[in-house]
Amino acid sequence: MEGVQHILLDIEGTICPISFVKETLFPYAIEALPHVLATKWDNPTFQPYRDAFPEDVRASPEKLRAHVEDLTKRDIKVAYLKNLQGYLWEDGYRSSAYSTPLFPDVALQLRKWKANGVEIAIYSSGSVFAQKLLFQHVQVVGQHASPGATGPGAQVEDMTGLVSGWFDTTNAGLKTEAASYSTIVEALKWPLATTLFLSDSVREIDAATEAGLNAILVDRPGNAPVSEADNHRLGLVHSLNELYITGASH
Incomplete structure (x- = not known):
């Protein structure tokens, strides 16, 4: 051209x-999320990601996890989910998990x-x-x-x-x-x-x-x-x- x-x-x-995103990145984020929620819920490095979610969703780690799983399953392209996924994917890249x-x-x-x-x-x-x-x-x-x-x-x-x-x-x-x-x-x-x-x-x-x-x-x-x-x-x-x-x- x-x-x-x-x-x-x-x-x-x-x-x-598309398979890399759907079959590798999305599942990795879902698997990594519970540990992050259990250990970093009040960590200053995680708070901006947590606080970007709707107020009712961030009332507890359990509610936020369920919301993330639902959005991921439906492939909803909302900014606060995409930002959290990037945060979760970083460890996977750096550890050569993928x-x-x-x-x-x-x-x-x-x-x-x-x-x-x-x-x-x-x-x-x-x-x-x-x-x-x-x-x-x-x-x-x-x-x-x-x-x-x-x-x-x-x-x-x-x-x-x-x-x-x-x-x-x-x-x-x-x-x-x-x-x-x-x-x-x-x-x-x-x-x-x-x-x-x-x-x-x-x-x-x-x-x-x-x-x-x-x-x-x-x-x-x-x-x-x-x-x-x-x-x-x-x-x-x-x-x-x-x-x-x-x-x-x-």
Whole structure:
């Protein structure tokens, strides 16, 4: 795509499998929560996360736990839950309980874009803190490492240096609202005409398009099926390798 110099990326289902979030990160947070509630309920480091929940929910550890489990089961994308999940996931990343499995095309393509002068930013419903954790612990796949490798022997790399901006529903707004995308490009000072948004969500693609951004739907294994109508009316790719981004002129 000629003229594209700025790329705004979704995470789940776009550059990272949905299964990693649903089958690894969500269960880890649920499993870790009881110990945190029992040992850190009044800890100053935990209080901001606790106090962000509705007053009736934080009346007791038991009520907060039940509320978190309910929201997680229904995959409700509310900011106070996403912030707490990021807090809970940190220990898992740092202990190598898991690392981030990007789709095979992603890491190399992001490096190519960056080398060609393309600026990259992230916009996800997960908190900015969680986004950075995810990018700090990317699985290294190669001769001595395999996809899905976890534990102390897993090799990881920090890819946060490729990203120029981080946005979530707290600092940008809901991903299904056009105003959120306007907020992002204004904050980054990115021209609409040179900005491309990539996501697995049709509603997000429509919102970005309404805001004036270029937008393309990414269809990955494990994603929700794309209707025939949406397939025809939207630009659609199955890999970042299908995008020819020329980047900034040199």
